[in-house]
Amino acid sequence: MSKRAHLNYLVQAKLAGRVLLSIQRRRDEAALRKVQPRDGVNPPLVSTARMKELMSRHYLEGRFANGVKKVAWVTSGAPIEVLRALDFFLIYPENHAAICGARRKAESLCIEAENAGYSRDLCSYGRTDIGAMLSGNTPVGKLPKPDLLLCCTNICQTVLYWYRVLACHFKCPLYVIDTPFLYEDATDDQVMYVKRQIEELIPIAEEISGKRVSYAKFEDLIRHGKACSEVWLEILNRAQTRPSPITAFDGFVNMGPIVDLRGEPVTLAFYESLLAEIDDRIARGVGAIQDEKMRVLWDNLPIWFKIGRLSKFLASRGVNVVASTYSYAWGELAPLMKETKPFETMARVYMHAILNRSTGEKLRAFERMIKDFHCDGVILHSDRSCKPYSLGQMDQRDRIVNQLGKPALLLDADHNDPRSYAEEQVHTRLEAFVEMMES
Secondary structure (H helix, E strand, O other): OOHHHHHHHHHHHHHHHHHHHHHHHHHHHHHHHOOOOEOOEOOOOOOHHHHHHHHHHHHHHHHOOOOOOOEEEEOOOOOOHHHHHOOOEEEOHHHHHHHHHHOOOHHHHHHHHHHOOOOOOOOHHHHHHHHHHHHOOOOOOOOOOOOEEEEEOOOOOHHHHHHHHHHHHHOOOEEEEOOOOEOOOOOHHHHHHHHHHHHHHHHHHHHHHOOOOOHHHHHHHHHHHHHHHHHHHHHHHHHHOOOOOOOHHHHHHOOHHHHHOOOOHHHHHHHHHHHHHHHHHHHHOOOOEOOOOEEEEEEOOOOHHHHHHHHHHHHOOOEEEEEEHHHHOOOOOHHHOOOOOHHHHHHHHHHOOHHHEOHHHHHHHHHHHHHHOOOOEEEEEEEOOOHHHHOOHHHHHHHHHHHOOOOEEEEEEOOOOHHHOOHHHHHHHHHHHHHHHHO
């Protein structure tokens, strides 16, 4: 460990950086409290300023992490508890790409990757991050170089090839955890198969970190991770209230910590404060939108660069998107988490990610969420560059309409690349969808 690097990390990230971010957070909170209802949307959640502080602090620490901590880049569905127990600093390229998308920086980064020979048909998260890797441009300032890449195939097969590109570029080891696709619940053999792979990761990660796993810390991480997921699920389930105190867009905006900082005490504290603010809204009868007439379920990833615009467009027509299969995925598996069998728990939980289950299970999830959240319709985002999530949506739409009797819209777009988004067409189709629900 470099003394100079450690001093920079301590002074700029841990001391000065935290003070400045705390000051900025209080300013943001004050500004949010002054926001007046507009375009059918009530004032935003003040706790969002705290989320911004947490994520900014995380990426600020990342700028100075090399030479102080070992760094691992991981997929969003990877079992990170082992790495956290070894004090790795974690970067989620998908979350970084989402930030690029939300800040409208993704298009230029995608073009950077395409100019290097990567097809536009690839995932726009992947193209965004590869573009950032090649150019060094990122809205978070700087990403630390990885010492280890951890890839889990429970979300898609694209990540496997994407991480091979990263491994070649950074010349660092890549560890892949293969998860069998589930058509029903996982069998004991499947659980043991994944469990062994997680256990085999430990000596590799220990060698890279130069440390031994603290199993006490490991169990604490699982306990805190379970608590974070449970509170996150409570937050999302508050949208079952009429009028809903939150929108699915609020869930998209505030899900960063449950992905990047899951298992950290500060994350649990943040979500508990967010839940308290939402409960206060319920007690006062305040909804997320001013005149909630219709309630909608969103399927697939958000359109990051249009979250605010879509929220206002729908709210002005009395439509509240109250739930999402995407953000719900980070809470629905909390009941599977058990501290007494940590490796088996991780294997079971990470195998049951929504994208690692059958389309039949997804239809059952639609049915449950439509009922629980009192939805009048469903918007299925047909995401051009997330093929696993979009697989089967035409059939799913037909079944929602014919079997569940709910209007359903197939909305063509992309989660990160604005070149695949036609605003006039989107607005026209949403208008027609609202008319269908009204009739």
